[in-house]
Amino acid sequence: MSDRVTEAYVRESASPGSRLPMLLGEARLPPVLTAAYGTRFLPRPLFVQDDHMTRFAEDLVQFYDLITALPRRMFDGDLHRYCAALGIGERKKQLVTRLGGGTPPLYGRADLSYDGRRFQLLEFNVTSEIGGVERGGEIPRVMAEAGCFAPFAAEHDLRYVDTGHRVAETLKTLAGTVSRTGTAVVAVLEAPGGLAENGPGWQAVAAVLRRHGLDCLVGEVQQIRRRGDHLVLDGRTVDVVLRGFTIEELLAQSDGEILAEPLFRAHEAGTAVLWTPMESGLIDNKGCLAMLCAPWVRAGLSAEELALIDRVLPWTRALRQNLAAVDSALLDQCMAHRTELILKPNAEYGGEGVVAGWEVSEREWHRALASVGPEGAVAQRRAVPRPESVVDPFTGRAQDWRAVWGLFLTPEGPAGMEARAVPDSGGAVVGLRTNARACIAGVFTFPGNTPPESTAAVRP
Incomplete structure (x- = not known):
């Protein structure tokens, strides 16, 4: 289902002489973004x-x-039992x-x-090593300033939230303590060693934070020093460490x-x-989503809570190592509904290890289910x-793309959006790390009051 603004934008983009398809050329993206992407x-x-x-x-x-x-309500606050249920090993649990x-x-x-009526949650990255903070506000900001886009934005009352500003305000509050x-x-x-691959992206984040009044340094965890009770990097006393390393990356180091x-x-x-503190790893785990769909958890939830889960989350189930032995019924269910399901390893991110059942054969799907590692999936x-029609600025032809939308959150609430998209023929995984055809998109909102689609649960 499309919307009136998208339809108007595509229609104008396809009109002879329109400058809208050349928006990126006029938008003057910050050099740190083009260096990163x-x-x-x-x-x-x-x-x-x-x-x-x-x-x-x-x-x-x-x-x-x-x-x-979940730890309090389903495990009486016992984090040992909770971590065991998620397949979190002893070393990771200690961390x-x-x-x-x-x-x-x-x-x-x-x-x-997003299908045009409602959103559904694919993954909940409740942690600081996420990407996109440098994109959420910067791309729509420079687009809004472009001469070819400004009249369209004004006509349709387009808006955006500056993600970098919201994040900077959160960090300023933390530093104030x-x-x-x-x-x-x-x-x-x-x-x-992480800056060799991810340095340009973090430098872009740092540039955005500096634009919003923060003194921001970029380094690797082994470069930090202690001066008394304080942390020092490059000779500067540090107030806030924005953790860009994952728990798994830390565990990959013997020390x-x-x-x-x-x-x-x-x-x-x-x-x-x-x-964020390492405790983010307690819920930044795909297994938490599966837990909310598990029958033994749902039995202890209220009708309002069940309705919330069914509005937000597609059917999700935890897969364990040696699935055939530990839950043969679930294996049979996953095999029977292969073309409706996607497999995601718990310990990976950025689309690594993801297998879409509709893109592989029954044999390949069975092999993927049987190859789940000790961290689970x-x-x-x-x-x-919904398809997103995009007019190619060089050929003038329209092509459908598929998008994954990223909604940022801070302790103060929603903090803007960004999106990644691939052509319809670009594969199931819409990740910058794992799909060379994936592109970044700015996001604008427009006024409206159309009720979202009803959210009756659909189960395999």
């Missing part, structure tokens, strides 16, 4: 009705409250509970499918815990803030997005 930008922005976005964001905050309550195992903060990016000088110094820290210990001690001493019902 080259030419991987969709020629046009995507549009969504603002009340569809705000209603889903409200649901998502409630969903976060529900998912963070994610190093600062006490409290409720992780609401901060991250929800990856969504520890800084003695009033000047917030943020250090974006990658894993050892990963030792490298991160100065961060933990400064956080405990109140001289610096680790954002999930099988999730396919969410079919």
